Amino acid sequence: MDHPEPKVAETELPEPTAQQQPREAAVFERPGAEVFKTKNVSIYYGSFRAVTDVSLDIYEHEITAFIGPSGCGKTTVLRTLNRMNDLVTGARVEGDVEYRGASLYAKGVSPIAVRRRIGMVFQKPNPFPKSIYDNVAYGPRVNGEHKKSRLDEIVERSLRHAVLWDEVKDRLHKSGLGLSGGQAQRLCIARTLAVEPDVVLMDEPCSALDPIATGRIENLLREIKSRYTIVIVTHNMQQATRVSDRTAFYSVLRDDKNDTRTGVLVEYGPTRQIFEDPRDSRTQAYVTGRMG
Amino acid sequence: MSTVTQAGPAVPAGSAEALSERRPLGDRGFQVLALAAGLLVLVILVLIAISTTQQATSWFTTEGFKGIFSTNWNPAANKFGAMTFVYGTAITAVIAIVLAVPVSLAIALLLTEVVPRRRARPIVYVVDLLAVVPSVVWGLWGILVFAPWVQHIYASIGSALGGVPVLGALFGPPTSGASFFTAGLILAFMITPIVTSLSREVIATVPAIDREGAYALGATRWEMIRGVVWPHSHGGIVGAVLLGLGRAMGETIAAALVIGSSPVITSHLFAPGYNMPAVIANQFGESSGVFRSALMGLGVMLFAFTIIVNVFSRAVVARSARRMRGA
Numbered sequence: 007m008d009h010p011e012p013k014v015a016e017t018e019l020p021e022p023t024a025q026q027q028p029r030e031a032a033v034f035e036r037p038g039a040e041v042f043k044t045k046n047v048s049i050y051y052g053s054f055r056a057v058t059d060v061s062l063d064i065y066e067h068e069i070t071a072f073i074g075p076s077g078c079g080k081t082t083v084l085r086t087l088n089r090m091n092d093l094v095t096g097a098r099v100e101g102d103v104e105y106r107g108a109s110l111y112a113k114g115v116s117p118i119a120v121r122r123r124i125g126m127v128f129q130k131p132n133p134f135p136k137s138i139y140d141n142v143a144y145g146p147r148v149n150g151e152h153k154k155s156r157l158d159e160i161v162e163r164s165l166r167h168a169v170l171w172d173e174v175k176d177r178l179h180k181s182g183l184g185l186s187g188g189q190a191q192r193l194c195i196a197r198t199l200a201v202e203p204d205v206v207l208m209d210e211p212c213s214a215l216d217p218i219a220t221g222r223i224e225n226l227l228r229e230i231k232s233r234y235t236i237v238i239v240t241h242n243m244q245q246a247t248r249v250s251d252r253t254a255f256y257s258v259l260r261d262d263k264n265d266t267r268t269g270v271l272v273e274y275g276p277t278r279q280i281f282e283d284p285r286d287s288r289t290q291a292y293v294t295g296r297m298g
Numbered sequence: 299m300s301t302v303t304q305a306g307p308a309v310p311a312g313s314a315e316a317l318s319e320r321r322p323l324g325d326r327g328f329q330v331l332a333l334a335a336g337l338l339v340l341v342i343l344v345l346i347a348i349s350t351t352q353q354a355t356s357w358f359t360t361e362g363f364k365g366i367f368s369t370n371w372n373p374a375a376n377k378f379g380a381m382t383f384v385y386g387t388a389i390t391a392v393i394a395i396v397l398a399v400p401v402s403l404a405i406a407l408l409l410t411e412v413v414p415r416r417r418a419r420p421i422v423y424v425v426d427l428l429a430v431v432p433s434v435v436w437g438l439w440g441i442l443v444f445a446p447w448v449q450h451i452y453a454s455i456g457s458a459l460g461g462v463p464v465l466g467a468l469f470g471p472p473t474s475g476a477s478f479f480t481a482g483l484i485l486a487f488m489i490t491p492i493v494t495s496l497s498r499e500v501i502a503t504v505p506a507i508d509r510e511g512a513y514a515l516g517a518t519r520w521e522m523i524r525g526v527v528w529p530h531s532h533g534g535i536v537g538a539v540l541l542g543l544g545r546a547m548g549e550t551i552a553a554a555l556v557i558g559s560s561p562v563i564t565s566h567l568f569a570p571g572y573n574m575p576a577v578i579a580n581q582f583g584e585s586s587g588v589f590r591s592a593l594m595g596l597g598v599m600l601f602a603f604t605i606i607v608n609v610f611s612r613a614v615v616a617r618s619a620r621r622m623r624g625a
């Protein structure tokens with residue numbers, strides 16, 4: 007069964023399937039529709055420009071990886087894709103961020119509607135202090151689903167998708183805080199999938215996990231990508247090569263005269279090309295491990 | 299000058315002893331001091347309990363359990379029933395809590411969740427300032443300014459609701475400026491700062507990442523508060539409320555001034571009443587013998603109530619802390 011449309015009442019955003027963008031030719035191998043198009047995006051925290059001039063397109067049903075040294079603005083860019091940075095006082099976006107053809111930062115777009123469509127998994131697993139069941143049911147309830155039988159169904163399906171069901175099916179009503187780090191992260195993924203988002207943004211989702219749990223989550227990503235569009239920030243280059251279709255490499259531009267550091271998008275392309283045949287010497291240095 | 303050689307470790311680095319704990323003297327001294335201070339507080343508390351209980355024995359031996367449960371308080375006739383005042387204490391404390399808790403929680407949520415931190419600071423400052431107003435000033439303001447002003451309001455509410463069932467029993471006449479309700483209201487003013495600031499502290503400990511987790515699912519601010527802030531902090535908030543309740547039960551001078559000093563049990567909240575701390579404060583000076591012993595007995599009971607409330611609040615906080623750890 008395919009992906010029912012998210013129930014969002016107050017949105018001005020187009021439905022995910024409503025609009026197929028013309029396909030980009032040449033450089034990319036088999037791109038689907040663009041889900042995001044950003045043009046000359048700069049992001050500020052107060053007067054500090056954290057990221058400048060990011061232009062990239064993110065495609066439907068692909069996994070896009072953001073890599074780059076610490077502080078280059080991967081998290082910052084990710085958080086502008088679902089207006090999470092609205093919650094940071096002083097954060098500001100310049101330039102165009104388009105989501106399925108509509109401007110994400112246009113007047114009248116509700117960040118709440120945006121986030122119902124574009125979910126996020128965080129670096130540190132952050133289950134709510136509620137039962138496992140209530141963690142997963144939180145999103146659907148917020149979206150207005152209160153029927154017990156429907157919720158049961160959603161909880162089971164989401165936990166199965168997140169490959170957690172077998173481990174927790176006997177303790178659904180125990181606290182989500184009692185899970186191991188890897189289980190907790192999969193619970194957070196299940197919680198995100200439960201609202202049936204169009205896009206899942208993940209900020210280093212495996213950085214707190216051991217290799218086995220990491221492997222599980224990578225398998226899970228490959229499994230769910232036919233239904234979602236995924237953007238993942240990672241410091242683990244093997245992970246980027248293992249799971250992603252496309253990779254964006256960011257770096258820090260230093261201006262010693264004014265003593266500023268600004269994140270820039272250095273290179274963006276199919277993951278194989280970025281790792282095997284980078285066009286930019288900085289990308290080359292980074293992916294071969296010659297630069298932090 | 300080459301004293302460096304003497305400064306080597308007394309124990310060979312490879313031996314097991316090198317790892318054994320050798321706490322510096324200052325550390326141990328501090329521990330002893332802290333323990334002594336804690337014990338001293340406990341001893342003083344026990345001594346107070348023992349001596350007041352002793353003072354109360356002659357009341358207890360003359361009246362027995364009947365004294366506690368009797369509602370007849372008539373010093374002239376040597377009748378010292380405590381129940382009227384227990385009732386008054388309960389009523390005023392409940393009014394105070396019912397009025398103070400929603401306001402305190404609303405302020406605390408406003409300050410942590412809505413108002414930007416920079417602008418919250420002056421509001422925090424003003425609310426905390428309420429806490430430094432001395433009890434007697436609250437009482438004097440209550441009886442000289444507030445009670446005369448509010449008595450007309452009570453009177454019109456009373457005549458409007460007098461005939462209505464239930465509401466009439468609560469708010470109908472007789473009405474008076476100095477009353478259960480005024481006492482409860484003044485107590486509410488007095489406990490609002492502490493309940494607010496404790497709740498604010500509890501709410502501020504909710505991790506930012508949990509809030510973001512809810513927002514990332516498309517929660518509105520209110521849904522985030524209900525789904526994340528509340529389960530995180532309700533234990534601490536209940537603790538804060540119970541602490542406020544303890545204060546409201548024991549608060550003396552303000553209540554003594556505004557409660558109306560009428561030893562009756564009535565459902566009429568706008569009628570003058572009496573409570574335990576107020577009767578102790580008002581009648582202690584003129585008392586002697588069994589009368590004084592009975593007042594001491596009221597003090598012991600009040601002491602016991604506040605201890606019970608405190609222990610209970612601690613248990614609630616501890617239980618919710620355990621739940622938060624995922625047990």
Ligand SMILES: Nc1ncnc2c1ncn2[C@@H]1O[C@H](COP(=O)(O)OP(=O)(O)OP(=O)(O)O)[C@@H](O)[C@H]1O
Binds near residue numbers: 074075078081
């Ligand atoms: N809330 C904030 N307020 C002010 N500055 C911030 C904030 N968040 C990030 N920054 C700054 O923006 C820049 C980019 O940070 P960001 O967290 O996006 O980097 P990152 O690439 O995700 O790094 P990492 O790999 O360490 O997670 C950094 O210089 C950082 O100090």
Ligand SMILES: [Mg+2]
Binds near residue numbers: 080081082209239
């Ligand atoms: Mg980051």
